[in-house]
Amino acid sequence: MLDETKLNAFIGRMLGDLGGALSVPLVRIGDRLGLYKALHEGGPMTPGELATKACIAERYAREWLSHHAASGYLEYDAGSGKFTLPPEQAMIFADPDSPVYMQGGFDVAVAMMENQAQVEQAFRSGKGVGWGEQSQCLFCAAGRFFRPGYHNNLVQAWLPALDGVTAKLERRASVADVGCGHGFSTIMMAKAFPQSTFVGYDFHPGSVAQARIHAEQHGVTANTRFEVATASEFPANDLDLVTFFDCLHDMGDPVGAARHVRQTLKPDGSWMIVEPAAGDRLEDNLNPVGRLYYAGSTMICIPTSLDQPVGAALGAQAGYSKLSAVIAEGGFGKVRKAAETPFNMILEARP
Ligand SMILES: C[S@@+](CC[C@H](N)C(=O)[O-])C[C@H]1O[C@@H](n2cnc3c(N)ncnc32)[C@H](O)[C@@H]1O
Incomplete structure (x- = not known):
């Protein structure tokens, strides 16, 4: 009744x-x-x-x-x-530097609405929708959505939570920021550690072009550059640190990406993976943050991954167990959760 x-x-x-x-x-x-x-x-x-x-x-x-x-x-x-x-x-x-600035979330909402027709079609076909084929305001929206979290945590808390990484960055380290999008994370690290060199890689040429403009605006071109490359093929070796910010779950072949990262790192190098905060089980994620991420995952992350070779479609709420299995399959012997916020988990992987 x-x-x-x-x-x-x-x-x-x-x-x-x-x-x-x-x-x-x-x-x-x-x-x-x-x-x-x-x-x-x-x-x-x-x-x-x-x-x-x-x-x-x-x-x-x-x-x-x-x-x-x-x-x-x-x-x-x-x-x-x-x-x-x-x-x-x-x-x-009103305050772009506040840890809870949410204007980027409203931009993402519009991008998702603009993606509706393509994603609706993909529901029927089971195929993906390429990152570059999605709403043209998605790229700025994603950067703006994630920036407050990075601005308030990356240099202050996340990098120091990794084993010995800050000391290396202060001396002179070689870093790749993969899936860098508009490059906010790369530029923040480059400003904080001027002795180190940073290369941001992303497979979306429009985002790389925008990241280069940001690097000029922030005066970091002396130790930073941006290149178009996929996570499984970016041309690097002897890296001290590789970072992936909110992008591993978007990739079609996250295990292939992990394997490639393993090959590009020095034997004592570190891989930092920033992913959405999520529990391992659906029932752990039935909350307001999970609700936002499942929406973004359905409309953006799953279609992006399914459009790429392998199409693993981990989803934004993959959770620690699934992510650590991917990282281990890529050849990493150690993985741990180094830090966490209500929105993100920060994983550290070592060879
Ligand atoms: C949600 S955005 C995050 C961007 C940026 N790291 C940030 O935190 O603002 C995901 C990014 O991953 C990139 N991406 C997805 N699959 C990729 C792949 N296989 N290789 C390289 N980049 C990829 C997209 O182009 C996009 O810039």
Whole structure:
């Protein structure tokens, strides 16, 4: 029999979910037109004040602010008619360096919607959709989505969690950052360790071109370069460190990639693999983070992997056991979880 209390609770949840989905374009407009920045810098504002500060039409400002107040993204004071961006919300919407900055997630949502027709077709055929054939805003969105986690953890916590790696980087190490995308991770490491040399490899030429522009902008071209190459064939040897940021599970042949990494490393070299945080079993991942990652995995990671030779399709929520088996099959004798955040697990593999 129908349980009305459960039905009402579920309707309430779905209203929240749909409200979130319909907020995506509004949040992106707020980001692109500098509305969060204006509220963050300017404090409480009426629609007229926001319109003047951000150079937008007042009628649109009022509707956007009203939506944001109804969403709990802004606070509204009926007495003064002003809207405020509280400091906690500012961390999500306005501060790109905050560990919980989520604008990139809204960009990924749009990229996933644009991918729908191709992925829907792939559901029927069982084939993949190439990384380069996906929505053209996916590449920037992915970089922007992952950057806050790297900015707040990579140099401060993840590299120091590896055995002896920071000391080598401080002296002079040779590093490959594979599947580097737009190169945020490569550039962060290159800035922190100017004595070491970094090569970012990715098989998507558009991303490599963008990474080269970023390297120029950040002034790291003296110790950094970017090249187009697959993870199973990038041309390197005698490396001290190889890094894979949120990309091993996207690869068609992760075991082939692991084998190749093994060959490129010095005997005492290290491989750092950053992957989405996930438990080994589905039941461990039935939570808000798992929900986001399964969505991304269905629309992006599985199609990307299935489009490549082997098509292992590990999925974004592969989990430690599956990942460590892949790494061991690639010829690594030791693997361990070196660090972890709510969003990522950091694995260290040694020959
Ligand atoms: C989710 S993105 C992560 C990009 C970047 N590492 C970051 O964290 O922002 C996955 C990246 O893996 C790359 N990729 C996927 N399969 C690859 C392969 N077989 N060889 C090299 N790169 C690959 C894609 O082009 C993409 O840039």
